[in-house]
Amino acid sequence: MNLEQEQRDHGSGVLIVVEGIDGSGKSTQIHLLHRWLVSEGYRVFFSEWNSSELVKGTTKLGKKRKALTPTTFSLIHSTDFADRTEHQIIPALKAGAIVLADRYVYTAFARDVARGVSPKWVRNLYEFSVKPDLAFYFRVPLEVSLDRILTGRAMLKYYEAGMDLGLSRDINESFKIFQERIMNQYDSMVDEFGLTVIDGTRSIEEQQAQMRRIVAGHLKNHDDIYGPGRKE
Amino acid sequence: MARFKFYGEGIPDVDLESLSGRLIVLEGPDSVGRSTQLALVRDWLESRGHAVSYTGLSRSELTQQGLDQAKSGHTLGRKTMSLFYATDFADRLENQIIPALRAGYYVLSDRYFYSVCARDIVRGADREWLEGVYGIALVPDLTLYLRAEAEDIVPRALYGKGFNYWEAGMDLALGDNLYDSFLAYQARVIEQLDRMAEGYNFVTIDASREPQEIFTDLQNTITPILPKELGAELEV
Numbered sequence: 001m002n003l004e005q006e007q008r009d010h011g012s013g014v015l016i017v018v019e020g021i022d023g024s025g026k027s028t029q030i031h032l033l034h035r036w037l038v039s040e041g042y043r044v045f046f047s048e049w050n051s052s053e054l055v056k057g058t059t060k061l062g063k064k065r066k067a068l069t070p071t072t073f074s075l076i077h078s079t080d081f082a083d084r085t086e087h088q089i090i091p092a093l094k095a096g097a098i099v100l101a102d103r104y105v106y107t108a109f110a111r112d113v114a115r116g117v118s119p120k121w122v123r124n125l126y127e128f129s130v131k132p133d134l135a136f137y138f139r140v141p142l143e144v145s146l147d148r149i150l151t152g153r154a155m156l157k158y159y160e161a162g163m164d165l166g167l168s169r170d171i172n173e174s175f176k177i178f179q180e181r182i183m184n185q186y187d188s189m190v191d192e193f194g195l196t197v198i199d200g201t202r203s204i205e206e207q208q209a210q211m212r213r214i215v216a217g218h219l220k221n222h223d224d225i226y227g228p229g230r231k232e
Numbered sequence: 233m234a235r236f237k238f239y240g241e242g243i244p245d246v247d248l249e250s251l252s253g254r255l256i257v258l259e260g261p262d263s264v265g266r267s268t269q270l271a272l273v274r275d276w277l278e279s280r281g282h283a284v285s286y287t288g289l290s291r292s293e294l295t296q297q298g299l300d301q302a303k304s305g306h307t308l309g310r311k312t313m314s315l316f317y318a319t320d321f322a323d324r325l326e327n328q329i330i331p332a333l334r335a336g337y338y339v340l341s342d343r344y345f346y347s348v349c350a351r352d353i354v355r356g357a358d359r360e361w362l363e364g365v366y367g368i369a370l371v372p373d374l375t376l377y378l379r380a381e382a383e384d385i386v387p388r389a390l391y392g393k394g395f396n397y398w399e400a401g402m403d404l405a406l407g408d409n410l411y412d413s414f415l416a417y418q419a420r421v422i423e424q425l426d427r428m429a430e431g432y433n434f435v436t437i438d439a440s441r442e443p444q445e446i447f448t449d450l451q452n453t454i455t456p457i458l459p460k461e462l463g464a465e466l467e468v
Contacts, residue, residue: 062294118244
């Protein structure tokens with residue numbers, strides 16, 4: 001059985017992902033969702049973007065030497081994602097867990113296309129990915145996210161700021177231009193992939209309440225089909 | 233008009249017009265004698281006054297360490313392996329092949345993405361998906377396919393480096409020992425390369441013969457893509 005066939009049959013698990021530009025508040029929200037699901041007794045597995053042990057060294061090396069082009073940047077991240085899909089996400093879903101992912105394929109589509117990679121090519125690259133049950137997109141105005149990032153953290157990293165693209169010699173300025181490009185890509189994907197948009201300017205509590213309502217509704221429907229199999 | 237084109241979507245920001253060199257690929261299964269022939273071709277091209285740049289499939293500077301580590305642990309999933317190799321290929325293409333072509337070199341590539349695809353397909357990868365991924369590749373001027381049967385390459389593999397876990401496709405459990413597995417695996421890879429020979433316009437060369445005969449065939453195939461006037465100029 002190949003991966004494509006396998007993923008249609010990923011058991012009774014549920015895949016929930018969060019997306020958004022840096023400083024959109026998505027990591028905070030998925031953390032709170034995680035706490036809630038655990039307290040409700042669900043088996044939860046958390047997977048983070050760019051975290052494969054197998055690929056990490058290569059990504060690090062490429063970034064350190066500034067040796068990555070838009071194409072190899074895209075490919076190395078897809079390799080990382082493939083490793084996590086094969087070794088974490090699919091097995092966890094098969095085991096009936098709720099899998100939470102902080103960033104998913106949409107991050108690659110947004111960033112890589114913002115770097116000039118062909119949208120068609122990068123979508124094909126990730127064709128093996130499991131389609132999420134729910135994909136939340138935390139939308140915030142650029143000024144809000146920039147304010148959160150540029151005051152909250154002292155140092156921007158080279159690739160994070162899109163310095164490889166030569167947008168500006170000033171790293172903060174480059175970051176702004178790059179983030180705007182990424183945000184435009186996210187906005188254009190809302191309809192293409194049916195992303196659930198959350199207004200990231202509302203209070204943390206309001207956003208979390210909205211997220212929990214949507215997730216609870218989904219889990220109820222899911223239980224009707226598969227039976228309540230995920231609780232500890 | 234640009235001499236080169238991409239197979240598919242290509243690589244952003246590469247000016248094809250600026251590539252003035254030639255890209256010659258030597259394909260073929262493991263232990264078929266590619267490196268012997270490449271050395272002969274290189275000497276011959278240099279003696280005719282062409283600058284030659286040589287590049288081999290494994291590995292690029294970027295991915296060497298990561299790939300070696302991953303392969304030694306046998307924990308590499310199939311999609312992960314496909315994409316790791318694609319990263320390796322892209323790094324080599326962008327950092328070695330394209331700069332050399334821009335500088336007017338004759339690039340001799342010891343394999344290209346075809347072998348990688350053949351191995352992936354044997355492991356169940358989807359052909360169309362791979363074609364999409366390798367849409368970044370440049371179409372070579374010439375792909376010379378050194379063809380042999382799996383049985384022909386066994387002695388070379390055995391007296392060379394010996395059988396290796398991956399070259400024997402041991403992860404596929406095709407046989408319970410390295411020898412049987414090597415034969416079965418290499419036959420499948422060769423079958424895939426044969427299929428690609430048509431789609432990608434390989435020039436197939438019978439590699440079961442003596443090295444000198446093979447080299448003569450290679451020379452006869454390469455000569456038509458060389459500029460004629462240069463030979464004459466060097467004679468003077």
